[in-house]
Amino acid sequence: MDHFSYKNGQMYAEDVALQDIASAVGTPVYVYSTATLVRHYTVFSEAFSGLDTLICFAVKANSNQAVLATLAQQGAGADVVSAGELERALRAGIPAEKIVFSGVGKKPYEMRAAITAGIKQFNVESEVELEALNAVAQEMDVIAPVSVRVNPDVDAKTHHKISTGKSENKFGIPWARTDEIYERIAALSHVSATGVDVHIGSQLTDLTPFRTAFEKVVGLVKNLRANGHDIRHIDLGGGLGIPYDPEAESPPSPIAYGAMIKEVLADLECSIIMEPGRLIAGNAGVLVSELLYDKKGENRRFYILDAAMNDLIRPAMYDAFHTIVPVKEPDNAAKITADFVGPVCESGDTFAKNRETSPLVPGDLVAFKSAGAYAAVMSFTYNSRELVPEVLVNGDKYAVVRKRQTLNDLIGLDSVPDWLKS
Numbered sequence: 001m002d003h004f005s006y007k008n009g010q011m012y013a014e015d016v017a018l019q020d021i022a023s024a025v026g027t028p029v030y031v032y033s034t035a036t037l038v039r040h041y042t043v044f045s046e047a048f049s050g051l052d053t054l055i056c057f058a059v060k061a062n063s064n065q066a067v068l069a070t071l072a073q074q075g076a077g078a079d080v081v082s083a084g085e086l087e088r089a090l091r092a093g094i095p096a097e098k099i100v101f102s103g104v105g106k107k108p109y110e111m112r113a114a115i116t117a118g119i120k121q122f123n124v125e126s127e128v129e130l131e132a133l134n135a136v137a138q139e140m141d142v143i144a145p146v147s148v149r150v151n152p153d154v155d156a157k158t159h160h161k162i163s164t165g166k167s168e169n170k171f172g173i174p175w176a177r178t179d180e181i182y183e184r185i186a187a188l189s190h191v192s193a194t195g196v197d198v199h200i201g202s203q204l205t206d207l208t209p210f211r212t213a214f215e216k217v218v219g220l221v222k223n224l225r226a227n228g229h230d231i232r233h234i235d236l237g238g239g240l241g242i243p244y245d246p247e248a249e250s251p252p253s254p255i256a257y258g259a260m261i262k263e264v265l266a267d268l269e270c271s272i273i274m275e276p277g278r279l280i281a282g283n284a285g286v287l288v289s290e291l292l293y294d295k296k297g298e299n300r301r302f303y304i305l306d307a308a309m310n311d312l313i314r315p316a317m318y319d320a321f322h323t324i325v326p327v328k329e330p331d332n333a334a335k336i337t338a339d340f341v342g343p344v345c346e347s348g349d350t351f352a353k354n355r356e357t358s359p360l361v362p363g364d365l366v367a368f369k370s371a372g373a374y375a376a377v378m379s380f381t382y383n384s385r386e387l388v389p390e391v392l393v394n395g396d397k398y399a400v401v402r403k404r405q406t407l408n409d410l411i412g413l414d415s416v417p418d419w420l421k422s
Contacts, residue, residue, distance in 0.1 A: 002283040003033040004369065006329040011367055014395040018288050018327045022365055024051065025389050025400060027290045027318040030376045032062075032401075034070055034394040036284035038370075041074045044276055047240045048257030048413050051265075051272050054120075056100050058238050058277025059085040061373040066392045066401035067281060068092030077120070079238070079275040083110040087147040090117060100235065100273060102149070104129070111136040111144075118238075120196055120273075121145045123197040123235060125172055127181060127256045130191065137190035146185065147195035147235050152213045172198075178220060182229050193229055195273070196221055199237025202278060205251040207260050210239070214264045221268060224280075235273040236261065242282040246369045254279070279349035285372025288327065292343070303360060308342030309349040310382040312375050313376060316348040324351065327365035330358035340366075344383050386410055 003014045008019045013031050021031055044057055056077035059068065063085060068078070069092040077088035077098030089099055101114045111133055114122065124130050124146045137144040149173030173181050185193040189344040200213050214236060221231050241251040265272065289307035296302075314320035324340055336359050340351040351368070360366070376390055386405035389396050 001036075001039065002369075003035040003039075004012055004286055004367070009329045011325065011327045011329070013286070013393040013398075015340050016393050016398050018286070018367060019365060020259045021398060022288050022290070022392055025391060026404065027286050027288055027365065028305075028388045029404075030285055030371065030388065030390040031288060031398075032064070032067060032281075032285045032372055032390065032392045034392060035208065035281065037067065037070050038074060040280045041071055041076060044254045044274075044279060045075075047254040048261070048272065048274070051262065052270075053272045053274060054098060055274050055276065056098065057280055058275050059089055060377065061277030062281040062285070062375075063088050063377050064390055064392075064401055065092050066390075066399070068094065070392070071280070077273075079277075083107075083113050086114055086117065086119070087112070096120075100147075100275070102199075102275075106133070108132060108136050112132060112140065115140055115142055115144060121147050121194060121235075123147050123149045125149045127173070127177075127184065130181070130185065130188070131247065134159070134188045134191045142190065144191045145194045146191050147197040147233070148173055148178065148181055148185070148193065149197040149199065149235075150175055150217065152198060152200065152216045175216070179223070179227070182224055183225070185422060186229065190326070193224075195231060195232070195233040195234035195235060195270075196224070197237070197273075199235075199261045199275065200239060200336055203241040203370055205241040205259065207252050210257070211264060212259055216260065218264060218268055221270065229324075231270070233271040233273060234265070234268070235275065238277050238279070240276065240279050242278055242370060244282075247322065248321075280373075282370050282373040285370075285375065287365055287368040287371040287375060289368070291360050291362050291366065293362060294360070300354075301336065303338045303340050303357075305340060305342055305351070305366065307351075307368070307388075308344040308383070308385060309346060310344060310380050310385050311342075312351070312371060313378050313380075314374060316346075317378075323369040323373065324355065324366050327367055327371065333356050333359055335359075354391040381405075381410055384410060 013033050054077050056079040057071050058079045072093040076095045079100050080086045081103035096117040096119050099119040100121050104125045149172040198217050224231050243249045289305040293304040309316040335356045337354050339353050342349040389404040390402040392401045
């Protein structure tokens with residue numbers, strides 16, 4: 001469920017008309033719903049009632065300060081993968097002791113920043129990273145808490161670009177080497193193993209791969225404890241999918257997911273860390289765009305929008321589906337078929353092909369649904385297109401939480417060397 005719906009012939013975000021936001025801020029524009037963020041966080045957290053659980057929002061899904069601050073008020077922690085995301089989480093009010101640091105390529109300065117902040121743990125992904133972290137911690141005369149991310153070699157049956165749990169993926173320690181790695185941790189002077197971490201991919205729509213991976217981890221924890229390692233928690237990652245296309249996808253509910261985890265981990269007596277991102281933020285945002293031109297091709301009709309692949313890369317990068325709806329509530333006019341495309345000079349700048357839609361005319365607005373995760377956060381400035389604004393709605397109020405970048409902002413990032421100046 002989300003809080004975007006038609007009222008009085010217009011699509012609203014909670015109690016604010018998207019048309020009013022577009023008129024004031026311009027398009028393209030991302031719009032987020034506070035009520036949806038809060039509801040999704042609440043539904044997810046309640047699915048684990050009875051368990052000692054820390055929910056760390058995956059900052060990579062949506063790193064806007066207003067979104068993070070909204071979730072911080074609900075008690076969320078953060079899963080970060082860079083010093084920048086760490087700083088964003090801290091500035092948004094997420095306590096350091098609720099932050100876990102993941103990622104395969106942590107630099108020494110990032111390790112120092114995380115240790116200085118006092119984060120809960122590092123999710124270590126390789127032996128070389130472990131050695132580097134131990135060296136940094138030794139320089140700082142501290143003991144760094146770590147969980148080892150294990151690669152269970154489980155096929156998540158998701159898009160190959162967001163699969164992370166197979167042996168061919170770059171993530172995690174090979175399953176066969178886990179005993180060796182934990183023995184190495186025990187031998188090092190400035191790291192301490194407190195948990196086990198696993199994350200097999202994103203946008204999973206079936207619980208079976210989760211269960212397979214989690215059952216393997218339970219066996220691993222029991223083995224590690226038998227060998228004298230004090231494993232107190234398991235980080236189960238994120239990855240539960242959302243229905244981008246409700247007619248084609250029906251992901252398990254958080255309640256079903258929680259029930260499965262309670263069953264698998266029933267007798268382990270571990271605290272649980274979860275890293276949801278898309279599930280919390282995905283359906284809490286839309287991208288609003290204006291139709292520029294209705295172009296008739298040889299055998300196709302093109303709806304050319306002012307949004308482009310640099311604003312929303314998911315369709316070009318993942319062949320991802322987004323529902324596209326008119327902001328003005330459609331009447332009973334016969335549907336037509338069109339390609340929704342952007343103005344960037346790439347054939348890949350295509351959002352949907354042969355999509356059935358209500359007829360539109362230039363000036364009409366459309367909303368891309370399920371655009372709250374891996375959307376604005378992945379935007380870029382190809383073709384010297386400025387980054388678009390983000391807006392947060394709360395009831396009948398809204399605020400611009402990232403202003404539209406200007407050309408001066410964008411071009412001002414460049415500098416011209418003295419030898420080129422006249």
